Amino acid sequence: MGSFQPGLLNLANWMGNVMLPIGAGLILACGIYQFSKGQEMERYIYGAMAALLGSGLLRLAEVISQQNGGADQYMVMLLTVTNFVGNVLMPFYAAIEIVRLVLGIGGVFERLAIGDDWLRHGMAAMGALLVSGLLRLLEYFVANGS
Numbered sequence: 001m002g003s004f005q006p007g008l009l010n011l012a013n014w015m016g017n018v019m020l021p022i023g024a025g026l027i028l029a030c031g032i033y034q035f036s037k038g039q040e041m042e043r044y045i046y047g048a049m050a051a052l053l054g055s056g057l058l059r060l061a062e063v064i065s066q067q068n069g070g071a072d073q074y075m076v077m078l079l080t081v082t083n084f085v086g087n088v089l090m091p092f093y094a095a096i097e098i099v100r101l102v103l104g105i106g107g108v109f110e111r112l113a114i115g116d117d118w119l120r121h122g123m124a125a126m127g128a129l130l131v132s133g134l135l136r137l138l139e140y141f142v143a144n145g146s
Helices: 004-036 042-065 073-105 118-143
Strands: none
Touching (some): 004 042
């Protein structure tokens, strides 16, 4: 009999690469339908983002599980997590905030009676890019440190 670990790895791969992105698309489709009926779609956007975040975290777990064991396994794992947060999550969040900034300046939120503050979205985007840059800098120092 084989090991149980390859089965878990294949399950995580299937969930992360197939099921969660498909679920995110279906959740967004439901949100667009609800928006066309005059309902709020914010919770659907949050659900789709959570599905995509789960997909990314499962892919991250897949990478971590394929690493070689050794004394520096935890450092490599922290470096992988830092890489994922700095290179994927923070720039993606900054892009979302820039879109919200542009929509806020254009007056879309006032027309939808949401009343968002566009300056807050600009500051959040700059903060996300700042954190991304700092994490990348730390990643560089850790990878090239003595």
